[in-house]
Amino acid sequence: MTPAKIIALIRSGDLPAINVGMGSKKPRFLIGPDDIAVFENRRRVQPAPAASPRRKRTESKPAGWINYSQTMLEKANCGRD
Helix, strand or coil: CCHHHHHHHHHHCCCCCEECCCCCCCCCEECCHHHHHHHHHHHCCCCCCCCCCCCCCCCCCCCCCCCHHHHHHHHHHHHHC
């Protein structure tokens, strides 16, 4: 992680830290080991649940279904036999 990212996490409140800088121009942050552990546990990625196997697509047609492309081919070839 870059220092800029860490400072952004501190300023957003996601990472607790103490400013031990003497002035207001350049803050110096201290982060406790317990705070780092809590932060890491909060951001830990959980394993994804196992995906169910995908089912193959069936070629079933609804009742009353008409294949218009096949019908058009049959009409076009009707006089050529």
